[in-house]
Amino acid sequence: MAENDRDIAVLGAGMHPWGKWGRNFVEYGLVAARAALADAGVNHLDVGYIAGADTIRNGYPGFVAGATFAQALGWSGARISSSYAACASGAQAIANARAQILAGLTDVALVVGADTTPKGFFQPVGGERRDDPDWLRFHLLGATNPIYFALYARRRMALHGATLDDFAAVKVKNARHGLNNPYARYRKEVSAEEIAASAIVSDPLRLLDICATSDGGAALVLTSMDYARKHGIADPVRIKALSTVTPTFPKTVIDLPDFATDSAMAVPAPDLTFRSSMAHAAYEEAGLGPQDLSMAEVYDLSTALELDWYEDIGLCEAGGAEDLLRSGATALGGRVPVNPSGGLACFGEAIPAQAIAQICELTWQLRGQADGRQVEGARTGIAVNQGLFGHGSATIVTR
CATH class of the missing domain: 3.40.47.10 (Thiolase/Chalcone synthase)
Incomplete structure (x- = not known):
């Protein structure tokens, strides 16, 4: 490169x-x-x-x-x-x-x-601060994190025909990937039947569809x-691009509260979604595209959200994530393995560490040091994250 x-x-x-x-x-x-x-x-x-x-x-x-x-x-x-x-x-x-x-x-x-x-699950921080957007999200909208994830899942089902079996397949894949990751919290294969039998947290998501909170x-x-x-390292792993973009959200038309995340009622939808704009900015900076990726580490807060990321980072067209998953392309041995580390499904959220951990995984993969989960011939990877209230990131790492 x-x-x-x-x-x-x-x-x-x-x-x-x-x-x-x-x-x-x-x-x-x-x-x-x-x-x-x-x-x-x-x-x-x-x-x-x-x-x-x-x-x-x-x-x-x-x-x-x-x-x-x-x-x-x-x-x-x-x-x-x-x-x-x-x-x-x-x-x-x-x-x-x-x-x-x-x-x-x-x-x-x-x-x-x-x-x-x-x-x-995480609760709002800062106590009874009623002007705080995180407090408002939980108390005024009732949008705890699992509900937020479930709304995205319902959206996929309505728009693209995603099924509970598709969501389960994401968890099965990531659990298998994480088996040989010594840093993962959960290192056990999970069956679709076990996922279906786990408690409903926020319909349609089961407990095993949602990531844990971790240290x-x-x-x-x-x-x-x-x-x-x-220092004698002629060909190191390198960070080639990093975008930390904010959403495209014109607030001049109508002054929506900061906890609102959908401006469709006020303005036409932007050409790129917030998450896809993160990846687009990184691809542009790196002079690369999704076709160049060997793998991806995406922010799988829930199984359904992983499917959204396939489209957001350009692995397939909108509505194509389920077919991509079913084809085996995103599993180890496939065209572009997603979350070879096991993802948050196997790690859980340790908020300030997780985007850094993604780059650790890409580094080990590009060095050929990811024993038991190695992506063969890995040369380029992307790591993507979304933080609430306008924090996005996409990092491209190459060898």
């Missing part, structure tokens, strides 16, 4: 296994950071920039994650930043580190995200291409 002046190298990737450990999130981030530094062969004293992805459920240290991880590693004088972008927080932290490297302000950056999560951590060591070459 030809190099351009926006490429940066991924020299190190590290993770703390996902689970429900009940310990301080800093511990998970520290394990992941040290693993990434060891993988890169870099001493933390040589890191010029530390980008932390924030966790807002873990007190003040979570709000200043960059400083928290810098202190845990040992103060070194590095520049720091802390980013919150809901489920795209990790991608925003990567974007900050990348910008510092491309600006020539540092040659080596460390990106870290980690989380400790409460039992059950975990992930980290990356990113460097300039010159630094990588000087």
Whole structure:
């Protein structure tokens, strides 16, 4: 793959296994950071920039994650930043580190995200803040996260004829992918019958259609291409493009509240959906397209949402996701495996870590180090995430 002046190298990737450990999130981030530094062969004293992805459920240290991880590693004088972008927080932290490297302000950056999560599904944060869009989403609209996922599922069924069997097939596939991932929380095959027998959480989605909330951590060591070459790595894995776009949503026609996500009543639909615009921006920056992908890591909050992502990142036309899934193209051994890591189906959500973990997986895949789940001949991958209230991300990684 030809190099351009926006490429940066991924020299190190590290993770703390996902689970429900009940310990301080800093511990998970520290394990992941040290693993990434060891993988890169870099001493933390040589890191010029530390980008932390924030966790807002873990007190003040979570709000200043960059400083928290810098202190845990040992103060070194590095520049720091802390980013919150809901489920795209990790991608925003990567974007900050990348910008510092491309600006020539540092040659080596460390990106870290980690989380400790409460039992059950996520609730609004911030207490009784009735002007807070997250509070309004839950209390005024009644749109808890599982309901939000279920509305998307119902939309697929109505528009494209998706069935419960299709949703189950996504979970079966991802569970099989995650079997050999040592960092995954759930490492067990699941049958369609088990999915159908699991409790209905928000119709039509069953418990096994929806990802869990998890503890975990992930980290990356990113460097300039010159630094990588000087350290004897002639052909590193590289981040070729990263988009962190916002929706196309003209608010001048009608002033809808910030918790509203559908402007169809006010203005014509944009040419690209929010999620497809993320991927489009990254493809344009990289000079690549969906036809160049070897694999994809997508944000499967639910089985139905994974099907939407197939279309959003251009693997098929609108309405074609079910046929693509049924063909086996998105399974290991298929044309473009999706979530070879096992995805959130096997990991669950550790919000600030998950976008970073996706890049860890793509890095190991492109190096040929994904034992038991390796995508043969992998050369290019995309990772996509969507955070609520206008946070989107798509990252293209190549070898």
